[in-house]
Amino acid sequence: MLAVALLLSGCAGGSGLMSAWPFNRQAAPAAAAAPLPPADPVLAFAARSQPGAQDRIILADGQPATARLVRAYNAASGRECREVAVTTGMGERARVVCATPEGGWVETRTLLRGGGIPRP
Numbered sequence: 001m002l003a004v005a006l007l008l009s010g011c012a013g014g015s016g017l018m019s020a021w022p023f024n025r026q027a028a029p030a031a032a033a034a035p036l037p038p039a040d041p042v043l044a045f046a047a048r049s050q051p052g053a054q055d056r057i058i059l060a061d062g063q064p065a066t067a068r069l070v071r072a073y074n075a076a077s078g079r080e081c082r083e084v085a086v087t088t089g090m091g092e093r094a095r096v097v098c099a100t101p102e103g104g105w106v107e108t109r110t111l112l113r114g115g116g117i118p119r120p
Helices: 002-013 041-048
Strands: 054-058 064-074 080-088 091-099 105-108
Touching: 041 054, 041 064, 041 080, 041 091, 041 105
Parallel strands: none
Antiparallel strands: 054 064, 064 080, 080 091, 091 105
16 A cells, blocks of 8 residues: 555655656757767868878888878768778878767778879
8 A cells, every 4th residue: 555655755756656668759959979080091181171181100110101081972872981092101191080870980991992092
């Protein structure tokens, strides 16, 4: 009998079992966590830059390089992708990074022969 009285008083007051119910529409929505900045310096450069931007970066292996955002485009998958030219003492290499559904960036393989940087 006491349990029924406690249950009913909790429901009426709005602070009992019903307030903790997972489908309570009055509950505040959980704040979405912001994605962490990428650890890879090329991914971090691509995430913050617009086409034509250029910056000096230190690669993950400690080697200095120049990164230039060649272009941004939407891939056939619907994801936003960015082509980055990374120049070191060994030459220039294309890297393509694409946005993830979680808000981060991942490197993908280039589909163009020769890496895709030279344009006629």
